[in-house]
Amino acid sequence: MRKNINLVWFRNDLRVGDNPALFYAAEQGAVIGIYLEPVEQREAHDDAPCKIGFIYDSVNELRKKLNKLNIPLHSFKVKDYQQSVEKIVQLVEQYNTDGVYFNNEYPFNERNRDDELEKVLLGKGKEVKRFDGDVIIPPNSVSTGKGEPYKVFTPYKKSWIEFHKTQGISPLPIPSKQDFKIEKQHDYDFGHDYRKDLWPAGELAAQDRLKEFLPKAGYYKEHRDIPAVKGTSMLSPYLTVGAISAKQCIESLLEWYEGDQEAFYLDTWLSEIIWREFYRQIIIDNPQISYHLPFKKDAKEVWNGQHELFEKWCQAETGFPLIDAAMRQLIQTGWMHNRLRMNVAMFLNKLCLIDWREGEAFFMRHLIDGDFASNNGGWQWCSSTGADGAPYFRIMSPITQSQRFDPQGKFIRKLVPELASLNNKDIHFPTSQQRKELGYPEPIIDYKEARKAALALLS
Numbered sequence: 001m002r003k004n005i006n007l008v009w010f011r012n013d014l015r016v017g018d019n020p021a022l023f024y025a026a027e028q029g030a031v032i033g034i035y036l037e038p039v040e041q042r043e044a045h046d047d048a049p050c051k052i053g054f055i056y057d058s059v060n061e062l063r064k065k066l067n068k069l070n071i072p073l074h075s076f077k078v079k080d081y082q083q084s085v086e087k088i089v090q091l092v093e094q095y096n097t098d099g100v101y102f103n104n105e106y107p108f109n110e111r112n113r114d115d116e117l118e119k120v121l122l123g124k125g126k127e128v129k130r131f132d133g134d135v136i137i138p139p140n141s142v143s144t145g146k147g148e149p150y151k152v153f154t155p156y157k158k159s160w161i162e163f164h165k166t167q168g169i170s171p172l173p174i175p176s177k178q179d180f181k182i183e184k185q186h187d188y189d190f191g192h193d194y195r196k197d198l199w200p201a202g203e204l205a206a207q208d209r210l211k212e213f214l215p216k217a218g219y220y221k222e223h224r225d226i227p228a229v230k231g232t233s234m235l236s237p238y239l240t241v242g243a244i245s246a247k248q249c250i251e252s253l254l255e256w257y258e259g260d261q262e263a264f265y266l267d268t269w270l271s272e273i274i275w276r277e278f279y280r281q282i283i284i285d286n287p288q289i290s291y292h293l294p295f296k297k298d299a300k301e302v303w304n305g306q307h308e309l310f311e312k313w314c315q316a317e318t319g320f321p322l323i324d325a326a327m328r329q330l331i332q333t334g335w336m337h338n339r340l341r342m343n344v345a346m347f348l349n350k351l352c353l354i355d356w357r358e359g360e361a362f363f364m365r366h367l368i369d370g371d372f373a374s375n376n377g378g379w380q381w382c383s384s385t386g387a388d389g390a391p392y393f394r395i396m397s398p399i400t401q402s403q404r405f406d407p408q409g410k411f412i413r414k415l416v417p418e419l420a421s422l423n424n425k426d427i428h429f430p431t432s433q434q435r436k437e438l439g440y441p442e443p444i445i446d447y448k449e450a451r452k453a454a455l456a457l458l459s
C-alpha cells in the first residue's frame with residue numbers, strides 16, 4: 001500500500017518543536033517541507049531587508065533540523081500570494097501528495113490566500129489541514145459575556161487566563177525521525193545583510209535566548225522600561241519568524257515558577273505575550289485594519305503635511321536626545337526597546353502631527369521583528385486610534401521620559417556619543433550653546449507648543 005505523504009508549508013513557524021502542522025503531518029507518514037519566499041508581496045508589506053535576511057537564515061537553520069529527521073525542505077521564489085497558491089498546488093501534483101498541512105497566519109491577505117488554497121485543493125480531492133501554531137489559545141476561544149469580541153485588553157486577558165487554566169495547553173514535541181530518503185533540495189537564496197552578531201538565526205539560538213532571559217524574569221517588571229538595561233527577552237524577532245513559539249516561552253516561564261500557577265498568571269512578561277495574542281485577535285475581528293484604517297471608526301486623523309519633520313524623525317535628527325537615540329537603535333540594530341517605541345510613536349504622531357501610518361510603515365521597513373498585528377496595534381495604541389489605545393491626552397514628554405527612564409543618560413551616551421560629555425541633567429535636553437559646540441541639532445519642535453496644539457486638535 002502507498003504510504004501517506006504530505007507537504008508541510010512553513011511560513012512564520014520556522015521550527016521543528018511545537019509545530020502542530022509538522023507534528024501532525026509526520027504522524028500520518030512522510031513529510032516534504034516547503035518554504036516560499038513571496039518577493040513582491042514582501043515589498044508591498046514593507047518588510048525590512050534585515051527581517052528578510054533573518055528569515056532566510058532561519059529557513060536554512062530549519063532545513064538542518066528537518067534533515068536530521070529525514071525531512072527535506074525545498075525553498076522557492078514566488079511573486080506574491082496568488083503565485084504561492086499556484087506553486088503549492090503544482091507541488092502537491094508534482095509530488096502526488098495526499099494534501100497540505102500548515103499553521104494559520106492571521107492578517108487579512110494571508111487568510112484569503114489560505115482560504116483560496118483550501119478551496120482549490122479540496123476541489124482536487126486533496127486534504128488541507130490547518131492549525132494554530134502562532135498563538136497559545138486558538139483565535140475566537142474567548143468572547144465577552146454578550147458573545148462579542150473583546151476590544152479592551154484587561155477583560156480579554158482575564159478570559160484568556162481562565163481559558164488557559166482549564167485547557168492545560170502544552171507545546172508539542174519534535175516529531176520522530178522519518179523513514180524517507182532525502183534527495184536534492186531546492187534552495188532559493190534570498191539572503192540579506194543584517195546584524196547576525198545580535199540576532200543569530202534559528203531555533204537553537206531562540207532557545208538559548210529564552211534560557212538566558214528566564215533567570216532575569218523576576219526582575220522584568222522592574223527593568224523592562226529601562227533601555228540601558230538588557231531587561232527584556234529580545235525574543236521578538238524569533239517569535240515573529242516562529243523560530244520559537246509563544247507556547248514554548250510561557251511553558252518555560254511556568255517551569256521557572258516551579259509550577260506555581262498563581263504567581264505565573266500574575267507575571268508581567270506573560271501579560272506582554274498576551275498582548276501579542278490580543279492584537280492577533282483584533283486583526284481577525286477587524287479586517288478594516290488590514291486596509292490601513294483605524295480601529296476606531298470615529299478616530300481623529302492627523303496629518304499636518306510637514307514632511308520635513310517626518311524626514312528628521314526618520315534620520316534621528318529631531319534634536320531630542322532620547323528620540324534620536326531610539327531611532328538610531330532601530331536603524332543600527334533592526335530592533336527598538338518597547339518604552340522607546342512608545343516614545344518615538346507618540347512624538348511623531350502627537351507632537352509632529354504626522355499620520356501614524358507613516359511611522360508604522362517606517363518601522364516595518366526597518367524592524368527585524370516587524371509583525372503586522374503587533375506593529376499596527378502599537379502604533380494605534382500610541383496614536384489613540386486603536387483597541388484599548390492610550391487616551392488622546394496621553395502624550396509622553398520626550399524630556400521627562402528621558403529623565404525618568406534613562407536618568408544617567410547611559411542609553412543616550414551609547415547611541416548619541418556626540419552628547420557623551422554632557423552631565424546627567426543637560427544630556428536630556430542640551431542648551432543651544434551645547435548643541436552648537438557638539439554638533440547636535442536644534443529641537444525640531446517646541447514641546448510645550450506642540451503639546452498644546454495636539455490637545456486642541458485631538459480633544
Ligand SMILES: Cc1cc2nc3c(=O)[nH]c(=O)nc-3n(C[C@H](O)[C@H](O)[C@H](O)COP(=O)(O)OP(=O)(O)OC[C@H]3O[C@@H](n4cnc5c(N)ncnc54)[C@H](O)[C@@H]3O)c2cc1C
Nearest residue numbers: 232233234235236272276338341369370371374375378379
Ligand atoms: C509603536 C510600536 C510598534 C511595535 N511593533 C512591533 C512589531 O513590529 N513586532 C513586535 O513583535 N512587537 C512590536 N511592538 C511591541 C513591543 O515593543 C515588542 O514586542 C518588544 O519591544 C520586543 O522586545 P522583547 O522581545 O524584548 O519583548 P519582551 O518584553 O521580552 O516581551 C516578550 C514578547 O512579548 C511580545 N510583546 C511584548 N510587548 C508587546 C506589545 N506591546 N504588543 C505586542 N506584543 C508584545 C513580543 O512578542 C515579545 O517578544 C511594538 C510596540 C509599539 C509601541
